[in-house]
Amino acid sequence: MKLDFEKTGGLVPAVIQDDLTGQVLMLGYMNQEALDKTQQEGVVTFFSRTKNRLWTKGETSGNFLDVVSIAEDCDNDTLLIKVKPNGPTCHTGSTSCFGEEKVAKRAAAIRFIAQLEEVIQERKVNPAEGSYTNFLFKKGVNKIAQKVGEEAVETVIDAVAGELDTMKGEAADLLYHLLVLLAATGLELKDVVGVLEERHKK
Incomplete structure (x- = not known):
């Protein structure tokens, strides 16, 4: 994977999609360290811009996102990560951060x-x-x-x-x-x- 992190200031957007249903669950951001951790552990980890640190989705709620596959787009500056969600993805309790x-x-x-x-x-x-x-x-x-x-x-x-x-x-x-x-x-x-x-x- 040859992502161009510099092109987007060190962070690339990561679209999270339910592997089974195809529903888009959320959007997060990753730096190289977050991507490496995600690939190594098989659980989605983002770089939180508000916390200014690595943040594994579900570390508090237990609603982890188990990785099924990771793909980069044609411009090498965006990720599509297909997952198996363990519970609701959104902090509101919704399955998706986009409502629906x-x-x-x-x-x-x-x-x-x-x-x-x-x-x-x-x-x-x-x-x-x-x-x-x-x-x-x-x-x-x-x-x-x-x-x-x-x-x-x-x-x-x-x-x-x-x-x-x-x-x-x-x-x-x-x-x-x-x-x-x-x-x-x-x-x-x-x-x-x-x-x-x-x-x-x-």
């Missing part, structure tokens, strides 16, 4: 679904004792498919009856078992989303 709480809530929901799928895929490769997910995998595709059908019917029944509180639980069960079924058949959620994207283009 509706977007943030959707992003958080998407992030959790992706994390859940990761756990399910991990259970498939590395079974855990007492895991319900592994119990389903052992039962096989037919049993998992049956559970998907059962949860779908229960979701429909609650929807028709207007039982929205219990419907949320049934829909959660349906979504979980569908993710397990996808994993059991060698598919991932992105494969399904890909079909939706193609249909959306038509």
Whole structure:
């Protein structure tokens, strides 16, 4: 990485982006020392212009930003850092310093679904004792498919009856078992989303 720190007075802007959702979380500044520390520790550290020192995001709140990737722009004077945030990024408690709480809530929901799928895929490769997910995998595709059908019917029944509180639980069960079924058949959620994207283009 050949950043031109002198071009911008010793500091370069660092745009922080949620690796999973693509949401821009915040903007900070780094000098060479902050960048080195970030690369070495895998946690975002800025140079705070108000504190006049290195500042690791989350050192007080615990809401650290785990680094996924770091890229420089074409002019070598700006960084794009993709992260996995551990809690809200903004000091106000918002997911992003740019507001967009509706977007943030959707992003958080998407992030959790992706994390859940990761756990399910991990259970498939590395079974855990007492895991319900592994119990389903052992039962096989037919049993998992049956559970998907059962949860779908229960979701429909609650929807028709207007039982929205219990419907949320049934829909959660349906979504979980569908993710397990996808994993059991060698598919991932992105494969399904890909079909939706193609249909959306038509």
